[in-house]
Amino acid sequence: MNILVYINTASNLAKSALETVTYASKIGGSVSVVATGNADDATLATLGEYGAQKVMVDRSASADDAQQVTRLVAKATEAVNADVVIFSHDLIAKAVAPRLSVRLKAGYISGAVAVPDMSNGFSCKVNVFSGKAFAQVAVNSAKKIISLLPNSIQPEKAGAACAVEAFDGAVGAAAIKVVDTKKPEGEIPLPEAELVVSAGRGMKGPENWGIVEDLAKALGAATACSRPVADIGWRPHHEHVGQTGVAIRPNLYIAAGISGAIQHLAGVNGSKVIVVINTDAEAPFFKAADYGVVGDVFDVLPKLTAAVKKFHAAQ
Amino acid sequence: MKILVCISKSPDTTSKIAFTDGNKQFDENGVQYIVNPYDEWYALVRGLELKETLGGNLTIITVGNAADEAIIRKALAIGADDAVRVDADAKDAYFTAMQVAEYAKANAFDLILTGKETINYNGSQVGGMIAEALDLPFVSLATKLDITGTTARMEREIVGGVQIVEANLPLVVSCAKGMAEQRIPNMRGIMAARTKPLQVVPATAVEDLTTYVEYGLPAAKSAVKMIDPNNMDELVELLHNEAKVI
Numbered sequence: 001m002n003i004l005v006y007i008n009t010a011s012n013l014a015k016s017a018l019e020t021v022t023y024a025s026k027i028g029g030s031v032s033v034v035a036t037g038n039a040d041d042a043t044l045a046t047l048g049e050y051g052a053q054k055v056m057v058d059r060s061a062s063a064d065d066a067q068q069v070t071r072l073v074a075k076a077t078e079a080v081n082a083d084v085v086i087f088s089h090d091l092i093a094k095a096v097a098p099r100l101s102v103r104l105k106a107g108y109i110s111g112a113v114a115v116p117d118m119s120n121g122f123s124c125k126v127n128v129f130s131g132k133a134f135a136q137v138a139v140n141s142a143k144k145i146i147s148l149l150p151n152s153i154q155p156e157k158a159g160a161a162c163a164v165e166a167f168d169g170a171v172g173a174a175a176i177k178v179v180d181t182k183k184p185e186g187e188i189p190l191p192e193a194e195l196v197v198s199a200g201r202g203m204k205g206p207e208n209w210g211i212v213e214d215l216a217k218a219l220g221a222a223t224a225c226s227r228p229v230a231d232i233g234w235r236p237h238h239e240h241v242g243q244t245g246v247a248i249r250p251n252l253y254i255a256a257g258i259s260g261a262i263q264h265l266a267g268v269n270g271s272k273v274i275v276v277i278n279t280d281a282e283a284p285f286f287k288a289a290d291y292g293v294v295g296d297v298f299d300v301l302p303k304l305t306a307a308v309k310k311f312h313a314a315q
Numbered sequence: 316m317k318i319l320v321c322i323s324k325s326p327d328t329t330s331k332i333a334f335t336d337g338n339k340q341f342d343e344n345g346v347q348y349i350v351n352p353y354d355e356w357y358a359l360v361r362g363l364e365l366k367e368t369l370g371g372n373l374t375i376i377t378v379g380n381a382a383d384e385a386i387i388r389k390a391l392a393i394g395a396d397d398a399v400r401v402d403a404d405a406k407d408a409y410f411t412a413m414q415v416a417e418y419a420k421a422n423a424f425d426l427i428l429t430g431k432e433t434i435n436y437n438g439s440q441v442g443g444m445i446a447e448a449l450d451l452p453f454v455s456l457a458t459k460l461d462i463t464g465t466t467a468r469m470e471r472e473i474v475g476g477v478q479i480v481e482a483n484l485p486l487v488v489s490c491a492k493g494m495a496e497q498r499i500p501n502m503r504g505i506m507a508a509r510t511k512p513l514q515v516v517p518a519t520a521v522e523d524l525t526t527y528v529e530y531g532l533p534a535a536k537s538a539v540k541m542i543d544p545n546n547m548d549e550l551v552e553l554l555h556n557e558a559k560v561i
Contacts, residue, residue, distance in 0.1 A: 008474075064478070066443065066453050090474050094489075095455040098443030101409060107524035108409070110438040123528055130434050132332045136528045175452035176480050179468070183476030195561070219561065237458075237493070238477070243328075243434065244352075244492040252560040262328060266434075269533075273558045275550070276539075286539050291553060295544030307547035311555065 001029030004082035005052070006073050008063040008092055009037030009044070015192050016088035018050050018155035023148050024086050025051025025158060026115045034076035034167065036061045036069065041164040048162025050155055056167035065174040066095035072169030074103050079167070082143070084116075089147035090191065097147050107139035113152045113270075130243060130266035149270075150191050151249050190239065193222035196250045198241060198268075200226035202257015202278065202297050206234035211301040212256060218308040224248070226258045242267035254304075256297045260285020277301070316371030316462070318362045319424040320395065321415055321445070323405065324379060324386050325351040325435045334530040341435075341530065350386045353430025355393070356497045357490035361460055362428050363394045364495060369462060372396050374424075378405040378414045384513070391508035392500035398511065403518035408436070412444030413521045419449060425484045426467070431456050431491040442489035452482045458493030 003024045007017040024031045033047050033055040044055045056079070061072045069092065077085055077100075085100065087093035089111045101108035113134070114125040123138035124146060190196065197216040203209060209223075216223045223239060230240035241248050243263040249270030256277045258264060265288055268274070276289040277300050286292045293300055326332075326346045333342040350359075359375065366373045375390045377383060378401040387398045401414040419427060427449075429442040439455070446453030458477070459470035465484045470477055472491065500508075542550045554561045 014474075064473075064480070066446075066455070070447065091456060091472055092474065094439045095443055095453055098408070098412070098440040099447035099453065101440070101524070102412070102444050102447035105522060105524070108440060109525065110408075110440055128436055128530070129326075129332045130437060131533075133334070133530055133532050135530045138526045138528045139524065140526060141522070141524050176454065176482050179479040179481055181473070181476060181478045183473075189475040238472070252554065252558070273554070273560045275554070288536060289539045290536070290558065291550060292539045292541045293544050293547075293550065294541065300544050300547070303544070303547040304550065307551045308561075310548070311551045311561075 001027065001084065002080050002082045003027055003029050003031045003084045003086060004073070004077055004080055005031065005033045005086045006069070006096070007033060007035050007088070009035060009039035011038050013039060013043060013046070015155065016090060016150045017047070019150065019153055020086050020088050020148055021047050021050040021052050022155045023115065023153055026153070027084060032056065032076070032080045032082070034058070034073060036063045036072065044164045045161040048159055049157045051158050052162050054162050055164045057164060058167050058169040058171065061169050061171040062174060063092050064178050065176045066099055067175055068171035069096045070099040070103060071171050073100055075169050076167065077104060077143070084144045084146065087145070087147040089149045093147040097145055101145050104143050104145070105141060106143035106145050107141045108145040109137050109139060110147050111149045112146045113149050116146070127270065131247070131269040132266070149249065151194065151251070188222040190222050190224055190241065190246050190248055193248070194250050195219050195221035195252045196224050196248060197221045197254045197256070198224035198226070198258060199229070199256040199297070200258030201228050203229070208298070209235070211298065211305070215254070215301055215305045215308065218305050218312070221252070226264055255285060256301055258285060259283045260288060316366060316369045316426070317422070317424045318366055318371065318373045319419060319427045320354070320359045320362045320373060320375050321427070321429045321441060322354040322359065322375050322377050322386065322390050323351045323430075323433045324348040324377070324383050325433050328352075328434065332532070338530050348383070348386060350389055351430055351433045353432060353434070353490065355390065357492065357494040358428035358430050359390055359393060359395065360495035360498050361490060362426070363498070365426070365460070365462055374399060376401070376415055376418060378403055378411045378518070380404060387513060388508045389500065391511045392504040393498050394504060396511065398513045400513065400515050401518050402515050406523070407525045407527070408438050408440035409444060409524045410521050412441045413448060414518055415441070416445050416448035417519045418516065419445065426462070427485070427487045429487070429489045431489045439489070442487050446487035449487070451485055451487050453487045454480060454482060455489045456491045457488050458491050460488055460490070460494060
């Protein structure tokens with residue numbers, strides 16, 4: 001089976017890129033990567049360690065224009081005669097993968113959480129009903145497209161560096177003109193974070209977020225917040241996790257002063273371990289938690305931060 | 316300005332999720348269907364605001380059976396001018412998108428809006444598929460949308476940030492939170508919706524690209540382990556040795 005993985009890079013490779021290449025190599029067969037972005041050849045070559053046989057890069061294509069990326073990936077699909085095309089289920093894939101599905105008449109499984117089951121046809125597990133259920137979705141067409149939900153599998157090193165070649169994707173003109181891009185520097189993007197510390201209205205005001213950030217820093221975690229906190233402007237909107245915000249599935253989600261409304265849970269119920277800290281022992285979030293602490297966040301958070309620091313010092 | 320807004324039905328957010336027919340079908344027993352919130356709150360309401368400012372016509376389209384006319388009347392009550400129902404079960408995103416594209420091809424819309432995803436299938440697929448079928452630009456997960464002349468200016472989420480982009484009409488946009496505020500239909504709107512035109516069109520044949528084979532519910536969570544707030548060392552120890560996440 002020929003498998004093609006699309007990735008977009010900054011100067012470094014995102015963890016999601018390593019996940020998708022690892023995922024492709026688990027399907028089995030020949031794995032090629034088609035890349036956009038700024039990473040240099042030496043960096044791209046390291047994808048070989050995760051199972052890629054070669055990387056084709058087109059640095060003239062912009063990931064900002066879904067039509068350009070679609071043309072690029074379609075051309076690469078033809079070049080390597082790919083049977084399966086893999087994306088990370090990120091904001092680029094949400095624009096490009098559906099287009100590619102129509103262009104190639106290839107069935108598209110969006111937001112896969114497991115390696116395909118090929119014992120009887122070709123099907124894959126996805127989350128549905130906002131994480132309250134899952135479905136097994138089969139693809140009936142010869143060509144198949146999968147977008148992999150971030151943090152569904154761990155990157156695994158298997159081989160050595162691979163060849164990197166320039167690829168002309170014949171991407172044509174861009175229809176989308178970028179006026180301005182704002183990226184907060186130095187923060188871990190929420191969907192990629194393995195550890196997340198999140199807080200809600202229980203913090204009583206934006207000036208109290210220092211103790212949340214202290215814990216996040218001690219853990220090496222990203223920070224997040226509930227919807228009301230983003231709506232009243234205590235925290236930036238990109239930190240809002242939940243049904244209408246970002247859906248995340250970190251290894252550890254610590255929720256401080258968040259009651260756990262059903263819309264919030266829809267964004268975090270894929271987390272592997274949930275810790276809830278709340279003064280109200282009846283908060284609905286405790287029902288979804290693995291570990292619970294009934295207590296005042298202003299008392300508990302600094303104590304937890306101190307315990308984490310003590311633990312790291314002893315390691 | 317001709318605007319087409321795609322709406323889908325989804326179970327009310329408080330619905331009990333269960334399956335029937337050997338886990339092959341969603342159990343609709345006792346389920347109240349609503350207009351998918353992203354389609355209603357963001358795509359439809361922003362479409363109406365643009366129509367009210369710029370003039371023109373707003374059509375809603377859904378792929379569904381006669382029972383789905385309740386959600387169509389709701390969208391008309393909020394303010395859409397007319398409605399189209401493609402008479403078929405929405406089998407998957409590709410089927411749905413091809414039906415909408417088929418209708419749009421014959422009716423030259425300036426702007427086609429969808430919600431960012433449905434809350435039942437969460438695929439985020441239909442908008443992009445319509446755009447490709449019509450060979451139009453597509454901006455996904457836009458949080459702001461303004462139109463000047465034939466140029467649309469949007470704010471959208473990107474990986475790790477936000478971006479302001481422009482594109483020429485005609486255009487397909489999927490709408491996320493920030494685009495507009497929910498509108499509650501008033502009595503006049505509800506009365507008017509009863510007589511607004513609703514056109515039922517037959518479905519076109521489309522290849523069956525995907526099949527939902529089976530559904531399931533996640534394993535029940537084991538009971539929460541309560542930790543003494545004065546013993547955070549124990550929590551850290553459990554996260555390290557038991558949960559193995561730090």
